[in-house]
Amino acid sequence: MKHFLYLVLSFFIVGCSKNIPKKNYQYYCTLFNNKTAFELTNNSGDSRVLVSPFYQGRILTSSYNNIEGLSNGWINENALTDTTKSIGGEERLWIGPLGSQFSFYFQQIQPLHDDNWKVPATIDAEPYKVIYKSNSNVELYKTMQLTNYIGTTFNIEINRNISILSKENIQKNLNIEVDNSTKFVAFETKHTLKNIDTVTWKKHTGLAGLWSAGMYPGDDSVVIIPLKNNGTKHNVLTYLAPIDSTRFIVKNNTALFKTDGQYRSKIGIPPQFAPAVYGCYSKLNNKLTIIQYKKETDSLYSNSQVSIQDTPYKGEAIPIYNNGADFFELESNAPLKVLKPNETTTHWQRVYHFNASKNTLNKLSKKLLGFDLNSAKF
Structure with missing residues (x-):
């Protein structure tokens, strides 16, 4: 069976070389050359995505300007020599829940505390x-x-499929036109989670769900989330440190969250207020990032509150995390599912990076987010 076929990687990255400017895409391309990382390419090589099965199948980073372009993902280079640290990367798959007594991220370590x-x-x-x-x-x-x-144990099978998207894919998925002056890179990750236990998972002992997350270098970026159903600031969940109006506001039912990587904080958009598409704008890099994900009508979502909870399935479809150590995260949650043995649940997420003039990016923002980028500031 193909699930048990293991292809030993011997790929190397074409075009990488030494003595290049640090922190561009080529720098990381070279850094992981001997770490079983390889590229997916499109758009005559101008669009590139760096993938590493060794590092948990992560997308490490991407570029919309060929090998010498800006590195979109945030990489923790300390993890190359310290295996207790996470490597970071532009897109990874984790399994929820994060918070509550059903969390997988505290491993029976007492007490349940951050x-x-x-x-x-x-x-x-x-x-x-x-x-x-x-x-x-x-x-x-x-x-x-x-x-x-x-203490509930889960046996899980995961399939992860990563594709780099063509210009035609982008235009069809988002129902937009990408002009010839716009640089772009986009990718899609599709996931299937299967219950390979002999018992049905139950709400009162915990469930499991798919969670896509990407790490990006903190800069002047602002996350833009158009809230559904007339959502207000009161409807947005907040975690970690207090967040004031210098970092988080809601304007005309659009949530704006400052993601500079300098203040540890987090927001969560509950499913009834979460759109299927949201964005992140960096004026410094002339870049608009669009996140599109599989939006479902289910009601069971994990949240990020680290505590024993009475309502552990009242959570968020969109979590956004701003770290205090130079990065932030753009994420999407799939709902948690009651799965019988051999039943599956799926999730997909698409990430689009556009580099263009402010006017061009503003047109894209207005169409996709209903938001004027001139208002994306604190």
């Missing part, structure tokens, strides 16, 4: 197996055993 956060090695330190690869697509596979805070 100081006892510990990501399971099977999620954050073990490689995926490659079962298919082409120049534009890779399919990966992994099994996991996870135990939540109250």
Whole structure:
């Protein structure tokens, strides 16, 4: 069976060389050259995505300006020599819940407190197996055993499919026209989570769900989330440190969250107020990032509150995290599912980066987010 086929990676990255400016895409391309990382390319090589099965099948980073372009993802280089640290990367798959007594991220460490956060090695330190690869697509596979805070054990099978998207894909998915002056890179990750236990998962002992997240260098970026159903600031969940109006506001039912990587804070958009598309704008880099994900009508979502909860399934479809150490995260949650043995749940997320003039980006923002970028400031 293809799920048990393991292709030993011997790929290397074409075009990488030494003595290049630090922190551009080529720098990281070279850095991971011997770490079983490889590229997916499109748009005559101008659009590039760097993938590493060794680092949990992550998309490490991407570029919309060929090999010498800006590195979009945030990489923690300390993790190359310290395996207790996470490598970061522009897109990863974790398994929710994050918070509550059903969390997988505290591993029965008493008490349930933020100081006892510990990501399971099977999620954050073990490689995926490659079962298919082409120049534009890779399919990966992994099994996991996870135990939540109250002691329920889950046996899980994961399939992860990564594709770099063409201009035609982008225009069709978003119903837009991308002009010839706009630089772009976009990718899609599709996931299937399967219950390979012999018992049905139950709400009162905990559920499991798919969680896509990407890490980006903190700069002048502002996350833009048009709230559904006349959502207000009161409807947005907030976590960690207090967040004042210098970092988080809601204007005309649009949430704006400052993501400079300098103040540890987090917001969550509950599913009834969450759009299927949201954005992130950097004036400094003339870049508009659009996140599109599989939006479902289910009501069971995890939240980010680190506590024993009476309502652990009242959570968010869109979590946004601003770290205090130079990065922020753009994320999407799938709903948690009651799965019988061999049943599956799926989730997909698409990330689009556009680099263009302010006027061009503003047109895209107005169409996709209903938002004028001139208002994207604090």
